[in-house]
Amino acid sequence: MAGTNGSTKEKIKKVSIVVSKGSLEGVYPGLIMANGARMEGIEANLFFTFFGMEAIMKKRMNNIKVATVGNPAMHIPSLLGIIPGMSAFATSQMSKEMDKLDIPPVPEFVEMVHDAGCNLYACKATVDMFHLTKDDFCEQVEEIINVGKFYEISGGGEIIFT
Amino acid sequence: MSEVLAAKVELDEEGFLKNPDDWSEELAAELAKEVGIDELTDLHWKVIHFMRSEFKDRGQAPTIRRIKNSGGVPIKEVYRLFPDGPAKKAARIAGLHKPQGCV
Numbered sequence: 001m002a003g004t005n006g007s008t009k010e011k012i013k014k015v016s017i018v019v020s021k022g023s024l025e026g027v028y029p030g031l032i033m034a035n036g037a038r039m040e041g042i043e044a045n046l047f048f049t050f051f052g053m054e055a056i057m058k059k060r061m062n063n064i065k066v067a068t069v070g071n072p073a074m075h076i077p078s079l080l081g082i083i084p085g086m087s088a089f090a091t092s093q094m095s096k097e098m099d100k101l102d103i104p105p106v107p108e109f110v111e112m113v114h115d116a117g118c119n120l121y122a123c124k125a126t127v128d129m130f131h132l133t134k135d136d137f138c139e140q141v142e143e144i145i146n147v148g149k150f151y152e153i154s155g156g157g158e159i160i161f162t
Numbered sequence: 163m164s165e166v167l168a169a170k171v172e173l174d175e176e177g178f179l180k181n182p183d184d185w186s187e188e189l190a191a192e193l194a195k196e197v198g199i200d201e202l203t204d205l206h207w208k209v210i211h212f213m214r215s216e217f218k219d220r221g222q223a224p225t226i227r228r229i230k231n232s233g234g235v236p237i238k239e240v241y242r243l244f245p246d247g248p249a250k251k252a253a254r255i256a257g258l259h260k261p262q263g264c265v
Contacts, residue, residue, distance in 0.1 A: 038241070039248065040250075102227050104227060112230075112237055115238045
């Protein structure tokens with residue numbers, strides 16, 4: 001089975017990706033990986049938990065931002081990162097670059113992965129903790145599920161935590 | 163990969179045309195069979211022709227998002243028309259190189 005090059009290795013058939021962070025850099029990798037999986041004909045599930053749920057909440061999904069504080073890879077001092085508008089500025093710069101690569105804004109991306117056949121779920125524990133209901137989520141969210149159901153849904157595939 | 167096809171045109175190791183100018187509609191139908199699509203419908207052709215015109219204008223195969231936004235074919239349809247790997251399959255049938263982007 002496992003050979004020395006990609007073509008002879010067993011193909012991944014299914015991935016379940018957990019999105020646990022609500023910053024732009026926390027949300028995009030999961031969306032790109034789920035979308036990329038569907039593009040390769042791989043079955044994909046997205047499970048949003050904790051602040052990752054911002055990406056699928058109607059009132060929040062339009063306003064996902066880059067973290068400019070506590071993010072050493074931004075290469076700006078944290079003291080500058082706290083200036084009002086800094087996060088919005090960094091986000092808008094990054095969004096422009098992503099648009100050039102045809103990477104859509106979060107709400108369109110959520111719709112895109114859903115239309116590509118990826119299933120989207122919200123985490124029951126977080127929903128209860130923040131007193132949310134199904135109505136708080138965009139229409140692409142299939143169901144609010146607990147961790148047990150998540151493992152059930154993920155059966156026979158790979159799980160990726162982001 | 164069919165040897166008949168390989169004898170007619172130059173293909174890379176993954177079955178993509180080496181030279182997009184070798185493409186013809188007859189060839190597209192044969193390439194489609196290679197990826198398991200027996201019949202190309204009008205909507206298939208809409209995607210294929212859009213991909214070729216994008217490649218001509220921009221030098222690369224369009225993303226699925228562009229096929230939706232500029233080509234006017236909904237994403238659900240693109241996945242239905244070219245199941246199990248739409249961007250690659252459509253690019254291969256359209257005689258283009260393998261798409262290099264991540265989306």
